[in-house]
Structures are given as structure tokens and as C-alpha cells.
Amino acid sequence: MSQVAANERRILVAVDEGEESIYALSWCLKNLIFENSKDTLILLYVKPPRAVYSAFDGTGYLFSTDVLASMDKYKEQMADTVIEKAKKLCNNLQNVEIKVGHGDPRDVICEMTQKLGADILVMGSHGYGLIKRALLGSVSNHCAQNANCPVLIVKKPT
Amino acid sequence: MSQVAANERRILVAVDEGEESIYALSWCLKNLIFENSKDTLILLYVKPPRAVYSAFDGTGYLFSTDVLASMDKYKEQMADTVIEKAKKLCNNLQNVEIKVGHGDPRDVICEMTQKLGADILVMGSHGYGLIKRALLGSVSNHCAQNANCPVLIVKKPT
Numbered sequence: 408m409s410q411v412a413a414n415e416r417r418i419l420v421a422v423d424e425g426e427e428s429i430y431a432l433s434w435c436l437k438n439l440i441f442e443n444s445k446d447t448l449i450l451l452y453v454k455p456p457r458a459v460y461s462a463f464d465g466t467g468y469l470f471s472t473d474v475l476a477s478m479d480k481y482k483e484q485m486a487d488t489v490i491e492k493a494k495k496l497c498n499n500l501q502n503v504e505i506k507v508g509h510g511d512p513r514d515v516i517c518e519m520t521q522k523l524g525a526d527i528l529v530m531g532s533h534g535y536g537l538i539k540r541a542l543l544g545s546v547s548n549h550c551a552q553n554a555n556c557p558v559l560i561v562k563k564p565t
Numbered sequence: 566m567s568q569v570a571a572n573e574r575r576i577l578v579a580v581d582e583g584e585e586s587i588y589a590l591s592w593c594l595k596n597l598i599f600e601n602s603k604d605t606l607i608l609l610y611v612k613p614p615r616a617v618y619s620a621f622d623g624t625g626y627l628f629s630t631d632v633l634a635s636m637d638k639y640k641e642q643m644a645d646t647v648i649e650k651a652k653k654l655c656n657n658l659q660n661v662e663i664k665v666g667h668g669d670p671r672d673v674i675c676e677m678t679q680k681l682g683a684d685i686l687v688m689g690s691h692g693y694g695l696i697k698r699a700l701l702g703s704v705s706n707h708c709a710q711n712a713n714c715p716v717l718i719v720k721k722p723t
Contacts, residue, residue, distance in 0.1 A: 547709060
């Protein structure tokens with residue numbers, strides 16, 4: 408048995424709606440997790456705050472309550488879809504945990520690595536879509552500098 | 566045998582004079598490399614270009630030839646020390662390669678991942694010291710965005 412398999416590590420994977428995070432998860436399953444290991448894989452999905460939606464409206468007016476409500480509903484569905492897709496990929500693993508966070512992904516992911524005692528954080532290099540990335544900055548850069556564990560950034564080959 | 570051990574991956578570790586890169590290497594040996602695996606570990610040390618030294622002189626004057634020569638000598642010795650230290654850590658591995666590059670670490674490391682067919686790049690989060698980092702920008706951020714393989718950024722716990 409390798410050193411690692413004996414370690415029972417906690418591997419945190421940040422998933423989002425992008426294909427890149429699903430690729431990152433697959434890469435992690437193939438390259439980091441050992442067969443019959445006691446590692447725990449934690450899937451983390453972060454719902455961005457409403458402020459990010461509001462910024463879509465460039466005119467300075469806020470969206471109506473109706474629009475916000477339907478955006479929230481869409482957000483819920485999106486979270487469910489992403490988590491289902493990610494869970495399916497992990498169906499060979501014994502120890503899978505699901506966590507859903509709320510807020511700025513940069514802060515939530517870094518806080519979660521600490522709170523959940525992650526031994527490694529795995530994420531896509533882009534993450535959170537072009538528009539949100541422009542608004543929030545690079546999530547992966549921020550986490551690489553601020554998370555208190557090693558960070559594996561996986562880019563989908565082009 | 567796990568999927569990974571069968572993969573014969575090429576793992577590129579960027580090492581430098583900082584303690585963090587040695588910590589990154591240790592982490593990688595413990596968490597990524599399997600016992601009896603056919604993985605190849607490639608240690609890469611990049612000698613920064615003279616331009617980085619010249620910038621130390623804030624007055625606009627260049628250093629004298631003597632000073633540059635002794636800096637070059639120091640640079641050679643530093644490279645040898647770092648590589649020896651890194652090699653010692655890997656003495657249980659069968660397949661270890663040593664590469665020394667010259668130039669801006671950001672460019673050289675990214676080029677090398679491609680040239681050497683690396684499956685993953687491992688590096689410390691700081692790298693290349695405070696002064697050089699200020700001059701060159703964050704090497705790890707740049708590589709995470711530009712290397713054509715997954716990048717594992719390891720920070721030494723504080």
C-alpha cells in the first residue's frame with residue numbers, strides 16, 4: 408500500500424457550471440485518488456451572490472423582483488445539475504461529500520478548505536464563466552495564493 | 566494496480582533556492598508519486614537572466630564586469646546546491662531527470678512543460694524569492710494560466 412492510500416486525505420473539488428471543472432474532477436479521479444483508498448472527496452459548489460447578477464444590468468437600474476426570483480430559481484436548478492453531474496462521475500468512490508456554499512467563490516472556497524480540513528483543493532483554471540470571472544477576478548489565482556493547502560489548477564486542453 | 570501507476574506519467578517539479586519549492590517537491594513525492602510506479606520525475610531549475618540582477622542597481626548604472634562575474638559564479642553554485650538538495654529527496658525513485666533552463670522562469674517553465682511532455686507541473690506558490698518575484702511577477706500565477714498541463718501550487722504551511 409502506498410503512503411498516500413494510508414493517509415485518508417480530504418480532497419476538495421470546486422465544481423461549477425463550466426466544463427472545465429468537470430474535466431478537473433475527472434483528472435483528479437484518475438490521478439489523485441487511489442483505488443480502494445480511504446480518501447474523502449468533497450464536492451463544493453458555490454452559488455454566487457445576487458450582486459453578481461445585478462451587475463449584469465449596466466444601466467444602473469436594479470432588476471425587478473420577478474427577474475431576480477427567476478434568476479434565483481435558475482441558480483437552484485443549475486446547482487442541482489452541476490452537483491448531479493459531478494456525483495455521477497464519482498460513483499465508484501465510497502466517501503463522497505457534497506457541500507453548497509453561498510457568496511463570492513474566492514472567499515467561500517478558501518474558507519471551506521480551512522473549515523473542511525482539506526489536504527488539497529482541485530479546481531478548473533477558469534471557473535465561474537467569462538462574465539463572472541471578469542467581475543470577480545480569477546478565482547483560481549486567488550485561491551492558489553490564499554487557500555491554506557496545496558491547490559491543483561486543471562485546464563481543459565484546447 | 567491503480568490507474569495512475571499504470572500511466573507512467575511525467576511529473577515536472579520546478580525547484581528554486583526557496584524552501585517552499587523543496588516543500589512542494591516533498592509534498593509531490595508523498596501525494597502524487599506511487600511506490601513502484603513508472604512515473605518520471607523531472608526536476609527543473611531555471612537560472613534567471615542577468616537582466617534580473619542588473620535591475621538590483623536602482624541608479625541606472627550597470628554593475629561592473631567583476632560584479633557580474635561573481636554573480637554568475639554564485640548563480641552556478643546556487644543551481645548546483647538546489648539540484649543536489651532536490652535529488653537527495655528523490656533517491657528512492659527510479660526515474661529522475663534533471664533539467665536546467667535559462668531565462669525568465671515564467672516563460673521557461675511553461676515552455677518546458679510542453680517540450681518535456683509534462684502531465685503535471687508542481688511548484689511552490691512563491692518561488693524565486695521576494696525581490697525576483699517583485700521584478701518578475703508571480704511565477705506560479707503565470708504558469709497556472711499559461712502552462713498546457715494541470716498545475717499544482719504548493720504553499721509551505723506557515
